Amino acid sequence: MTMTPAVEGKKNVVLMGRKTWFSIPASNRPLKNRINIVLSRELKTAPDGAHYLASDFSSALHLLDSPELEKQVDQLWIIGGSALYKEVMESSDPRRLFVTRVLKQYDCDTFIPDINMNKYKLLPEFPGVPTGLQEENGVQYIFEVYESTDH
Ligand SMILES: NC(=O)c1ccc[n+]([C@@H]2O[C@H](COP(=O)([O-])OP(=O)(O)OC[C@H]3O[C@@H](n4cnc5c(N)ncnc54)[C@H](OP(=O)(O)O)[C@@H]3O)[C@@H](O)[C@H]2O)c1
Structure with missing residues (x-):
């Protein structure tokens, strides 16, 4: 579901917390054919292999509107963990x-x-x-x- 964009030529984004990123085996990171964005308040640069880092949920959303991403992004998939699910489920x-x-x-x-x-x-x-x-x-x-x- 996360891999397949509805619009040909575009890509989906997977947005995840830092622990979820590091719970993915290193050999499977980044999740392929998707733009991987990691959320962290502590990290200063995106972890090795991740495409982008954002310091909070609204910055991640702003990133999707940036000229660099706006044209290539189709769907946004939020893939955990708990706090991020909670924030988005209540948005x-x-x-x-x-x-x-x-x-x-x-x-x-x-x-x-x-x-x-x-x-x-x-x-x-x-x-x-x-x-x-x-x-x-x-x-x-x-x-x-x-x-x-x-x-
Ligand atoms: N089965 C599934 O579908 C599934 C899905 C997702 C995760 N998981 C599992 O769940 C575990 C991880 O989940 P978790 O809830 O413990 O951790 P998590 O949400 O993946 O990571 C928590 C960390 O992410 C950063 N973060 C989260 N929300 C943020 C926000 N709104 N703004 C800025 N930074 C934010 C913070 O990083 P800093 O501390 O660096 O600031 C926070 O300490 C792993 O074991 C993973 O395998 C399972």
């Missing part, structure tokens, strides 16, 4: 949530914020997203797509 821009519900219990230390159903509706289907129960390596999961209703 007022039109947005969609692409959620995978894994139907198994795991011990976890990082959590997606609750989805506020006053701000989102669950879509019955979405192009390119399989409906119904999925299974991989014996683990079942479902895809859900939510759309914001408050913009």
